[in-house]
Amino acid sequence: MNLIEKGSGLYTDHYELTMAQGYFLSGRHNKPACFDYFFRKIPYQGGFVVFSGLSSLLELLENFRFDQDACIYLASIGFDERFVDFLSRFSFQGDIISVREGEVIFPNEPVLRVEGNILETQLIETVLLNILNFESLIATKACRMRLAAGRRLLLEFGLRRAQGLGGINATKAAISGGFDKTSNVYGAWQFGAESSGTMAHSWIQSFEDELTAFRVYAEHFPDNCILLVDTYNTLKSGVPNAIIVARELKENGHRLIGVRLDSGDLTYLSKQTRKMLDAAGLTEVKIVASNQLDEHIIQSLLAQGAPIDVFGVGTSLVTGKDDPALDGVYKLSWFDGKPSLKVSENKTKMTLPGKKTIHRFLDKENQFYADGISNIGEGTYDYIHHPAEPEKRKQVVNLQKEELMTQVMKNGKTIQPLASPAENAAFTLKRLQQLPEEHKRFLNPHVYKIGISEKLLASRNAVADHVYRKNEF
Amino acid sequence: MNLIEKGSGLYTDHYELTMAQGYFLSGRHNKPACFDYFFRKIPYQGGFVVFSGLSSLLELLENFRFDQDACIYLASIGFDERFVDFLSRFSFQGDIISVREGEVIFPNEPVLRVEGNILETQLIETVLLNILNFESLIATKACRMRLAAGRRLLLEFGLRRAQGLGGINATKAAISGGFDKTSNVYGAWQFGAESSGTMAHSWIQSFEDELTAFRVYAEHFPDNCILLVDTYNTLKSGVPNAIIVARELKENGHRLIGVRLDSGDLTYLSKQTRKMLDAAGLTEVKIVASNQLDEHIIQSLLAQGAPIDVFGVGTSLVTGKDDPALDGVYKLSWFDGKPSLKVSENKTKMTLPGKKTIHRFLDKENQFYADGISNIGEGTYDYIHHPAEPEKRKQVVNLQKEELMTQVMKNGKTIQPLASPAENAAFTLKRLQQLPEEHKRFLNPHVYKIGISEKLLASRNAVADHVYRKNEF
Structure with a gap:
């Protein structure tokens, strides 16, 4: 991805820069934040998605800069001089915690989490979505x-x-x-x-x-x-x-x-x-x-x-012909010490607050059984709840489990060797052998179960209540 | 398009290079050739296509080079040393004759023609298609x-x-x-x-x-x-x-x-x-x-x-969501002094031989009436024939006409100022005012008529006969 040699920081949506300037000028830019990446709909009417693009993303983030030409341009279109000066020295110093590239993933799982200050975590949104959405799609x-x-x-x-x-x-x-x-x-x-x-x-x-x-x-x-x-x-x-x-x-x-x-x-x-x-x-x-x-x-x-x-x-x-875009999104889940969520009249679109991890539960044949999303560090849980219809729950006791997320970037530096595309393919093929056939068929594949822990459910309800109280109408 | 700063010549399909090596080693690479660009199906079930990508293409062709790293790579994967040495000094020296960027175009019209030696005209196929297909689509x-x-x-x-x-x-x-x-x-x-x-x-x-x-x-x-x-x-x-x-x-x-x-x-x-x-x-x-x-x-x-x-x-x-690719192709139409075509059992897919131009006929209200394709220099013609069902013809006498194609590149150098995207948009908007409403509607638009001159029809028949005779079965 060494393609945009000049002004790589400009490979972004304009609003990332206006928000960054807003955070900077209002003195809020060093407040800590956490964003989640997840998608909502599996393309091709399929039963799974292959998570891809992580190594491209990490490589790009290590080189995400605003060079002199980029800064001159930004000043010329009206960005504040103090902010442009800040950008000229900017580099991404955040952390990334993610599932492994090549992992088989499912809708609404926050498979990648970015931690850092609000300015840097916001600023990389567009490029992150651009890369992860397209590479995962293809x-x-x-x-x-x-x-x-x-x-x-x-x-x-x-x-x-x-x-x-x-x-x-x-x-x-x-x-x-x-x-x-x-x-x-x-x-x-x-x-x-x-x-x-x-x-x-x-x-x-x-x-x-x-x-x-x-x-x-x-x-x-x-x-x-x-x-x-x-x-x-x-x-x-x-x-x-x-x-x-x-x-x-x-x-x-x-x-x-x-x-x-x-x-x-x-x-x-x-x-x-x-x-x-x-x-x-x-x-x-x-x-x-x-x-x-x-x-x-x-x-x-x-x-x-x-x-x-x-x-x-x-x-x-x-082109992914029948579905040329993956609908992956990047949502604020934690800000300045507190879990955060985006409410929605449509409960299936309400996001999950806080810093979370994903466990994959396996049955006795070592096949994927269900995935659970929980707060980091909350320990074991016995049930996972359907995120949109939480009264539906599934027992996950006495099952083997794997934690899917590990830290891959620390303070802006990649801390794990980047896998090659061929290595990722081999990993995916191995993982697909653990995915039951009914999720792999092309016609009406069976829906793989994902759910949230009781504590995460309680946390989501509490944060949503707080949000509604603060923004009464 | 200054994005691929190193090894821009590698932005191509492998077979362009194997063919180029074949032409080079067999001493045929300086034989003159001509290729046509055209598409077959209008995307989005629409009634027209906006021709786009010409300026990107010309800019890229002026900079199409195999630098040292690219040459080392090509030698390392088995390309012949003499050929790689030739590539290290290669630049595109051909001519391009094209409709204006922003023009409203229709299926099967050879809207752009590349002339040069067979090696250089073949070698640029992939990058030409990549750019014209996508920019025209969007x-x-x-x-x-x-x-x-x-x-x-x-x-x-x-x-x-x-x-x-x-x-x-x-x-x-x-x-x-x-x-x-x-x-x-x-x-x-x-x-x-x-x-x-x-x-x-x-x-x-x-x-x-x-x-x-x-x-x-x-x-x-x-x-x-x-x-x-x-x-x-x-x-x-x-x-x-x-x-x-x-x-x-x-x-x-x-x-x-x-x-x-x-x-x-x-x-x-x-x-x-x-x-x-x-x-x-x-x-x-x-x-x-x-x-x-x-x-x-x-x-x-x-x-x-x-x-x-x-x-x-x-x-x-x-992404052009409902139709994420334009099906534009690049076909040899003239080689070493003779018109050439690709036969097909499906007559609608038979290509048009020789060097051609396009005339747009206008009615009394200055609205687009039909387009005619003819051999260059053949002069006026009274009828245009349906390319697939040539017994269907349409009279085009006493109509105002415009020649749509002009030379834009000569010996590898752009010879017309490149229009900006905004200028192209203004041109398109003007042209669309000349396109009757029934071709612009979204639901079942009326098919715009294009046809070929009698002389081009005769030439196609003669070349096809020759091809079949030489490859009897």
């Missing part, structure tokens, strides 16, 4: 495709349809969510992934005929050759020509890696192609399929027995 | 909201839900599409726009009561104060407190700019708020509304008579 999409594809190879190649520079974040999140390679060379370079790609139709069009186009390509990439076979006619021209070139490669001690289908009925074409390749003794040549794929189409192709070895996915992965 | 969305909002103020504030760094491109495109201001300070800085913002609920929560929170804010921003009134109860607490503060500001020679509604029924609340403000003699205080708005909701609110002066739009604008 890692979740990628993970759904991984679940559909099993162990088959998954290639991300969405850069041409990505949302501008968001294609870079998308590549990172795709790898975090379980993709094997990317077409995005810049992304591969930045995130230690492997880049991959073959040829476009234009390569073939630039030759008088398809066979010559294949031969020239194979000559220059004898050990890394995947031939695009749908330029003229997949079964009558593309595959037969690929078979000729595969045999020529074999004679010279190389082998054709694969053929790529990019249009038409992928089930029918992959079955026919497999037969033709096998009949030619080319059982080792893989079939790569692409063209508007998503997790549902991958699942359907495989259910029909399509012999596809590699899936290339673009638009629906990098 | 400028179109923004423009639809502008049509819905009339002359009311439109604020973009989507950065927190934007697709990572794509939020920067989104801000530029939102201004290009007709938005007045943005919350994105970095975007405002880069693109010469005005940034704007007020306060979050957390500001109010950090005070013991709402009135004090409003007063402290007004004290520090007496001339730029918009109060968020929905933290506790909009009509019973927020608006009454805002009225108190507005009167206090007035007594001190200032004025409250506005109040912001961010939840609840915006029609009901805005009507009640307007009444309360007017009854307090505060007719000058504006009403700002936000919360999951899009063009349809803006249209509905105004149809119901909601007295809203300013709309703030986030997620659905910056």
